[in-house]
Each structure stands twice: as C-alpha cells, then as structure tokens.
Amino acid sequence: MRHIDYFRMKKSQPGEIVSAHLDGWIGKTMGKGDGRRRNGTLVVTNHRAAFLHKGIFGEIFETIPIEKISSVETRSVLGYRLLKIHTSHDHLTFKTFADHEAFGHAVAMIKTTGRGAEVRRTSDQTSLHLASELKELAALRTAGALSGEEYELAKGHVLRFGSLHNITPRTAPCLTSQCEAPNGLSRSTNAAA
Structure with a gap:
C-alpha cells in the first residue's frame, strides 16, 4: 500500500483535504538510529503538513499544524530538493527527487494555506479589538464624556x-x-x- 493511500485511510481527519503530496525521505542516508533515512510521503492538507513512513516494524508520523508554520525554506540542486518547514521551536526537513512542478506546488500549498490561517487569526484578533474600541467609545458617549x-x-x-x-x-x-x-x-x- 502506498503511503498516501494509508494516510487517506488511517490518518486523515474529518474535513481534511489533501492538497499536495510528495514521495521522499527524512533523515540522513548513512544515519543511524533516529537519524537514519526513512522513506515516506510528505502530505500537505488544509490543516497540516505531515510526513508518513509505514514500514514492517511500525510507522513514523510527524505532523505540523499549518497555523504553527513560521517559515518554509527550500533548496534545489540537480533534481535533489530539500524542504525545511519551521515552527517557532521545531522543524521538519524533507528531501525528495520529485519534479520541479510537483515540488513547487507542494511548497506553494504550504505557504498559501499557512498564510490563510495567519490572515484568519489576525483578522479575528483585529475584529475583536475594533469591537472593543467601538464599545468603549459608545460608553464614553453614553456617559456624556x-x-x-x-x-x-x-x-x-x-x-x-x-x-x-x-x-x-x-x-x-x-x-x-x-x-x-x-x-x-x-x-x-x-x-x-
């Protein structure tokens, strides 16, 4: 079973829509222990970016909620592509040989979905602040000030x-x-x- 199919069957949450996915790996090719290479799929949804590796001896499932992403860093050299997704206290480094178009689409989905979450959060905070300021003004007018x-x-x-x-x-x-x-x-x- 492919990783993306496993994600859709077992890991997908209600209302979650997969917008992009790439096959690749995390870890180092010659690494040991937790740092060794794990092949899997990077899945980008409207709620999170996730790496999924399903193997004979278990699975690795690392997720980053879209709204927690602080920056995205990419590098591309001769078809080898690196994607680092940063939060305020952690990061996920994903490597792939996916074609330029698929890689660019996944990066764009992370950036635009994340920016949408930030705009919604900022917009909600601004709306609450404006409502508070306007209530305060109305109270001053009512009090005759x-x-x-x-x-x-x-x-x-x-x-x-x-x-x-x-x-x-x-x-x-x-x-x-x-x-x-x-x-x-x-x-x-x-x-x-």
Whole structure:
C-alpha cells in the first residue's frame, strides 16, 4: 500500500483535504538510529503538513499544524530538493527527487494555506479589538464624556486606523471645523474622518 493511500485511510481527519503530496525521505542516508533515512510521503492538507513512513516494524508520523508554520525554506540542486518547514521551536526537513512542478506546488500549498490561517487569526484578533474600541467609545458617549460629533470623529478614526492608540499628529481626529496639519496647512474635519 502506498503511503498516501494509508494516510487517506488511517490518518486523515474529518474535513481534511489533501492538497499536495510528495514521495521522499527524512533523515540522513548513512544515519543511524533516529537519524537514519526513512522513506515516506510528505502530505500537505488544509490543516497540516505531515510526513508518513509505514514500514514492517511500525510507522513514523510527524505532523505540523499549518497555523504553527513560521517559515518554509527550500533548496534545489540537480533534481535533489530539500524542504525545511519551521515552527517557532521545531522543524521538519524533507528531501525528495520529485519534479520541479510537483515540488513547487507542494511548497506553494504550504505557504498559501499557512498564510490563510495567519490572515484568519489576525483578522479575528483585529475584529475583536475594533469591537472593543467601538464599545468603549459608545460608553464614553453614553456617559456624556464625548459629544455626538466627537464620537463620530473618533469612530471614523478607529475604523480607518484600527485604534485610537495609533493617533499621530497627521491622523488625529480634528474636533473643530478647521485643523492645522503638521505641515502648517489647514485640513477640514471631513478629511480626518
């Protein structure tokens, strides 16, 4: 049985979609013990990158969740290709003789899927932060600490720049009909919001 077939039958999780796989190995060709060469398959899914070796005496199954991948390093010399997948505290080094197109596709899937997870995480954190800032502004308006106009200007600043804490002279909300910009020119309240 091929490694990819074994992965699909025994290791695949619900909702997991295989986007790329390469045959190759981990370890050193002349290595000993845990460091010796293990032939297997690198499988890239929408959730993880995994190396699977299934042999007579057991299996090796190493996984890295896509969202934990911090960088991907590649090298290619005369058809020999090396792929290092890094996390903040570990890495997986996979070697293969796969053709350039298949190797490039696997690397692209790791990078784009991982970037998607990072964007989703960042987007969720940003959304929570914006909601918190807007609730705080609404509470200040309700308490009478901000007028309606001040609230609208501050809200516009938060939505445009992500936070009231990012205020600089150039981005500060203008609370009068005319404000002086850092370069000495006037700017109207409409430009600030």
